Amino acid sequence: MKTEAFRKHAHQLVDWMADYLEQIERYPVKSQSKPGDLLAQLPAQAPQKGEAFEDIFRDFEHKILPGITHWQHPSFFAYFPANSSPASVLAEMLMATLGVQGMVWETSPAATELEERMMQWLRDACGLPAHWHGVIQDTASTASLCAILSARERATGFQSNESGLYEQARLRIYASEQTHSSIEKDVKIAGLGKENLVYIDTDACYALRPEALRQAIEEDLRRGYHPMMVVANIGTTGSTAIDPLPAIAAIAKEYGLWLHVDAAYAGTACLLPEYRHIIEGIEHADSYVFNPHKWMLTNFDCSAYYVSDKETLLRTFSILPEYLKTGLEGQVNNYRDWGIALGRRFRALKLWFVLRSYGIEGLQKILRRHLALAQWFKQQVESHPDFELMAPVPLNLVCFRYHPQNIDDPNRLNELNEALLRRLNASGKLYMSHTKLHGQYVLRLVCGQTYVQERHVQQAWQLIEAESQRLSRLLSLV
Amino acid sequence: MKTEAFRKHAHQLVDWMADYLEQIERYPVKSQSKPGDLLAQLPAQAPQKGEAFEDIFRDFEHKILPGITHWQHPSFFAYFPANSSPASVLAEMLMATLGVQGMVWETSPAATELEERMMQWLRDACGLPAHWHGVIQDTASTASLCAILSARERATGFQSNESGLYEQARLRIYASEQTHSSIEKDVKIAGLGKENLVYIDTDACYALRPEALRQAIEEDLRRGYHPMMVVANIGTTGSTAIDPLPAIAAIAKEYGLWLHVDAAYAGTACLLPEYRHIIEGIEHADSYVFNPHKWMLTNFDCSAYYVSDKETLLRTFSILPEYLKTGLEGQVNNYRDWGIALGRRFRALKLWFVLRSYGIEGLQKILRRHLALAQWFKQQVESHPDFELMAPVPLNLVCFRYHPQNIDDPNRLNELNEALLRRLNASGKLYMSHTKLHGQYVLRLVCGQTYVQERHVQQAWQLIEAESQRLSRLLSLV
Structure with a gap:
C-alpha cells in the first residue's frame, strides 16, 4: 500500500471511528456470537495475493464486528472497564505511525x-x-x-x-x-x-x-x-x-x-x-x-x-x-x-495526551460522576425489597443480588442470579459480570465507563428489575 | 473532547501521519537529543485545566519529535527493525478505537x-x-x-x-x-x-x-x-x-x-x-x-x-x-x-490486515529485496581492502568492521570502529548498532526496514566509506 492509498483509507477509517463512537449504543454490548462463528467464516490459509483494502475492511465490518464485545459502550458494566478516550486514541494513532x-x-x-x-x-x-x-x-x-x-x-x-x-x-x-x-x-x-x-x-x-x-x-x-x-x-x-x-x-x-x-x-x-x-x-x-x-x-x-x-x-x-x-x-x-x-x-504519549487534554480537573469531574452513579444504583438496590446489597460500595462497583423474599435456599439464590445474569447479558442492552463472595453468587455492576451517563445506569436498573420479575414468573416463583 | 472534535483532529493527524511517512527521510534517523533535553521542556506537574488539542499537538511536533529515533526511516539499519506498515497502522487505529x-x-x-x-x-x-x-x-x-x-x-x-x-x-x-x-x-x-x-x-x-x-x-x-x-x-x-x-x-x-x-x-x-x-x-x-x-x-x-x-x-x-x-x-x-x-x-487484527493486504507473495517480495540488499552490501565490504566481514551473512544482517591495512592492534581496531559508529550515527543519515564477536567490536547493518530500497543501502555504504577515510585522516592513520 502506497502512502497516498494509506492517506485515503486512514481518512475513511477516521470517519468510521468517529461514527462508531457516536453510534456505539446501537451495538449489543456483549457480543452475541457463538463459539466458532468467526472461525467458520475465515479461510484456512493466508491469501497468496494481496487483497484490496476495501475487501478487508468490509470483512472487518461484517465478520469481526459481530464478534466484538463493546468495551467502550456506556452500558458496559462488567469486570472493570478498560477505558479509552478520544485523546488516547489520537495518541495511539501517532504511536503506531512512529513505531x-x-x-x-x-x-x-x-x-x-x-x-x-x-x-x-x-x-x-x-x-x-x-x-x-x-x-x-x-x-x-x-x-x-x-x-x-x-x-x-x-x-x-x-x-x-x-x-x-x-x-x-x-x-x-x-x-x-x-x-x-x-x-x-x-x-x-x-x-x-x-x-x-x-x-x-x-x-x-x-x-x-x-x-x-x-x-x-x-x-x-x-x-x-x-x-x-x-x-x-x-x-x-x-x-x-x-x-x-x-x-x-x-x-x-x-x-x-x-x-x-x-x-x-x-x-x-x-x-x-x-x-x-x-x-x-x-x-x-x-x-x-x-x-x-x-x-x-x-x-x-x-x-x-x-x-x-x-x-x-x-x-x-x-x-x-x-x-x-x-x-x-x-x-x-x-x-x-x-x-x-x-x-x-511509546505508551507515555497516551498519558500525556489524556492528562493534558482533560486536565486533572476534567478527570476529577468524570470520576465524581461515576462515583455518584454508583451511589444512585446502590440506593435503588437498598430500597427494593427483592434486591440485596452484598458488599459495601467504597467506590463505583455495586455488588448485589436478586433475592425474592420467598426464597432462602442459598443454592437456589445462586442459580437464580446466574440465570438472571445470563438473560441480562443476552439482551445485548448491558453487560455485567459476577463473582462469589463468601460462597454467594453476586452480580457486579461497575459505573466507570468513559461515556456512561445517568440514563445508562437508570436503564440498567429498569432492565434488571424487569428481567428479574420475568424470570420469577417463568420459574413460577411468584 | 466531543466526537466531532475527535473526528476533526483525527483527520488532521491522518494527514500528518501520511506526510510523515512520505517525508520521513528529512528527519535524522537517530535522535540528536542530549540527555535531559525533553525533560527540561516539560512542566513538573500535570495541568489542572484541560488544554486545546492544537497546543498538545504543537508540543508533540516541537518537543517530542526531536527526541524520536525514527525506526520507520529506510536508513534505520540498527538492532533489528521494528517494522510497521500502512496496513498495520490502519489496524492499530481500529484496535485503539474498539479498545x-x-x-x-x-x-x-x-x-x-x-x-x-x-x-x-x-x-x-x-x-x-x-x-x-x-x-x-x-x-x-x-x-x-x-x-x-x-x-x-x-x-x-x-x-x-x-x-x-x-x-x-x-x-x-x-x-x-x-x-x-x-x-x-x-x-x-x-x-x-x-x-x-x-x-x-x-x-x-x-x-x-x-x-x-x-x-x-x-x-x-x-x-x-x-x-x-x-x-x-x-x-x-x-x-x-x-x-x-x-x-x-x-x-x-x-x-x-x-x-x-x-x-x-x-x-x-x-x-x-x-x-x-x-x-x-x-x-x-x-x-x-x-x-x-x-x-x-x-x-x-x-x-x-x-x-x-x-x-x-x-x-x-x-x-x-x-x-x-x-x-x-x-x-x-x-x-x-x-x-x-x-x-x-486485539493484536490479531494487525496480522490479519498485514497478511491480507500484502498476501504471502507480497511479503515474500519484500523479504527477497531485503536479502538481496544485504548480499550487495556484503560484497562491497568483501571487495574493499580496508573493510572486513566479521561473520557469515545467512540472512540480511551484515557484521563487518573498518580495518585499515596498517592497523593490527585489536584494541586499536575496537576503538576505531567505536569512533566510526559514533560519527556515523551522529550524522543523522543512518543508524547502525554494534556488538562484540569473540572480543572484536563489530558494526551491524540490517537491511530489513519496511521501506528500505537499494539507494538507501548504497548511500549507507558511501557514507561509511567516506567517514572511515575522514576518521583515518583525523587520527593521522593515513
Whole structure:
C-alpha cells in the first residue's frame, strides 16, 4: 500500500471511528456470537495475493464486528472497564505511525523522558510519595510479578537470581483471600510455589484482617519459614474492598516484609483528594501498581508501577549485553531494566495526551460522576425489597443480588442470579459480570465507563428489575 | 473532547501521519537529543485545566519529535527493525478505537477466534508443524519465559508451581554463548538461578557446537544436576547465526530436554521456501518463537509463540477465579491461560490486515529485496581492502568492521570502529548498532526496514566509506 492509498483509507477509517463512537449504543454490548462463528467464516490459509483494502475492511465490518464485545459502550458494566478516550486514541494513532522502540534511552530519548515525567505527574496528582520512581508496565499482573521478584531478591540478598531458590529458606507471601488471581500466578512464575502464598481471612467488608496476618506470620516463623512479602489490596476485584493499609504496614515493618500495594483499579480514585484516604499509609509501601488503562481513560496497555527503592528493581532486572550498550548507562533511564520485556511501545504519549487534554480537573469531574452513579444504583438496590446489597460500595462497583423474599435456599439464590445474569447479558442492552463472595453468587455492576451517563445506569436498573420479575414468573416463583 | 472534535483532529493527524511517512527521510534517523533535553521542556506537574488539542499537538511536533529515533526511516539499519506498515497502522487505529480486552473468549469472541486463525495462517505459511498451537505474546522475552516455565513444570512434574523449587534437583538450561540476554533474564525470573544457565561454545560461524552441548550435559549428570532445557537460536542477535537444529534436537531427545527455538528475528524468513532450511528439524521442538513485529511489517507488539503440547502450557498458566468463569471453559480458547498477562490487546487484527493486504507473495517480495540488499552490501565490504566481514551473512544482517591495512592492534581496531559508529550515527543519515564477536567490536547493518530500497543501502555504504577515510585522516592513520 502506497502512502497516498494509506492517506485515503486512514481518512475513511477516521470517519468510521468517529461514527462508531457516536453510534456505539446501537451495538449489543456483549457480543452475541457463538463459539466458532468467526472461525467458520475465515479461510484456512493466508491469501497468496494481496487483497484490496476495501475487501478487508468490509470483512472487518461484517465478520469481526459481530464478534466484538463493546468495551467502550456506556452500558458496559462488567469486570472493570478498560477505558479509552478520544485523546488516547489520537495518541495511539501517532504511536503506531512512529513505531518507536523505547527499550533504551537512545532508541528514542523522548519516549524515555516523557515516561519519566508522566510517572512523576501521575505520582504527584495521586498524592503518592514524592521520592518514588515509576515505570509503565503492560498489566498489573506483570507489575506485581516485578514486585514479587524484587521482594524475592531483597529477601535472599540477590542470591536467588544468582543460584536459584534451591538452597533458600521457604519464602512466604501473604495476601487476603480476595486478592486477585494474578498474585497466585506470579508466585508460581517466580518459582516460589503456590503453597507458599498464604491467604489471610477477611472481615465482613472483605478486607484483610490484620490480626489474622500477624498470626499467620508468627505461625510461619515457628515453622522455620521466611516471611517475605505482604500484598495489600486497595480495591479488590470482587468488591473493591480496601485493606487496612496502616495496620498492614505496621506489621510489614515489624517483620521486615516487602509491602506491595495492588490498587490496579481503584488507584485512579486518588486523583480525588476526598478519596485519598484509601491509600493512607502508602508511604510505607515498597511497591505500588495502578492501571490508568482501567478507569483513567487511557487505552490498554498502560499500567503504572511505582517503587520506593529504584536500585532494588534495577538490580533485579538489569542485564547489559554488548549489543545493548550505548555509553549512556547511569546517566539516563533505560526502561528495559525496569521490567521483563525488552521491547517497549511509546505508551507515555497516551498519558500525556489524556492528562493534558482533560486536565486533572476534567478527570476529577468524570470520576465524581461515576462515583455518584454508583451511589444512585446502590440506593435503588437498598430500597427494593427483592434486591440485596452484598458488599459495601467504597467506590463505583455495586455488588448485589436478586433475592425474592420467598426464597432462602442459598443454592437456589445462586442459580437464580446466574440465570438472571445470563438473560441480562443476552439482551445485548448491558453487560455485567459476577463473582462469589463468601460462597454467594453476586452480580457486579461497575459505573466507570468513559461515556456512561445517568440514563445508562437508570436503564440498567429498569432492565434488571424487569428481567428479574420475568424470570420469577417463568420459574413460577411468584 | 466531543466526537466531532475527535473526528476533526483525527483527520488532521491522518494527514500528518501520511506526510510523515512520505517525508520521513528529512528527519535524522537517530535522535540528536542530549540527555535531559525533553525533560527540561516539560512542566513538573500535570495541568489542572484541560488544554486545546492544537497546543498538545504543537508540543508533540516541537518537543517530542526531536527526541524520536525514527525506526520507520529506510536508513534505520540498527538492532533489528521494528517494522510497521500502512496496513498495520490502519489496524492499530481500529484496535485503539474498539479498545477491547481479549482476556477470555467471551470478552470479545472475534479477538480470540481471529488470533487462533492467524496463528494457524502464520504456522502454515512458515512451514511449521501442523499440529502446533500458537498464541500472540508481547515480546520474545516473554515468550521464552513461557517456554522456560513450561519446561520447569514438565521437568518437576508440575511440582514447582505447587511447592516451589526448594526441594528440586538443580535444573540446568543450555544455550549458546551467543544467546539473547533475555534468556538469562528469564532464567532468573523463573527462580532457576543464572548459574544454572550453561553457555555452550560456538564454532567459527557463531553457531552452537553440538559436541560441546553433549559434554556439558554429561558433566552435569555426573554432578547430579537435572538437565532440563536447551535453547537453539535460529538467527542470533549478534550475527544471525543459525544453530544446527537437527543435531541439537537429537541430543535434546536423547536426554529428555525441552527444546525451545528462538527465531525472534529470523523466523520471518521461513515465509520463503528457499530459506526454510534454517528450521530443518523444527518438528522436534517443544516451543518456538518468532516476532512478526520485527521483520514482518506488523507493528510492535506481536510475538508469535508456538508450542507442540498445548496442555503443558495451559497447565503451567491456568488459573480460574470465580470472577473470570464464563461457563465456556474447555469449549473455546481463553488466551489469558496461555501466558503471563491477563489483559490482552486485539493484536490479531494487525496480522490479519498485514497478511491480507500484502498476501504471502507480497511479503515474500519484500523479504527477497531485503536479502538481496544485504548480499550487495556484503560484497562491497568483501571487495574493499580496508573493510572486513566479521561473520557469515545467512540472512540480511551484515557484521563487518573498518580495518585499515596498517592497523593490527585489536584494541586499536575496537576503538576505531567505536569512533566510526559514533560519527556515523551522529550524522543523522543512518543508524547502525554494534556488538562484540569473540572480543572484536563489530558494526551491524540490517537491511530489513519496511521501506528500505537499494539507494538507501548504497548511500549507507558511501557514507561509511567516506567517514572511515575522514576518521583515518583525523587520527593521522593515513
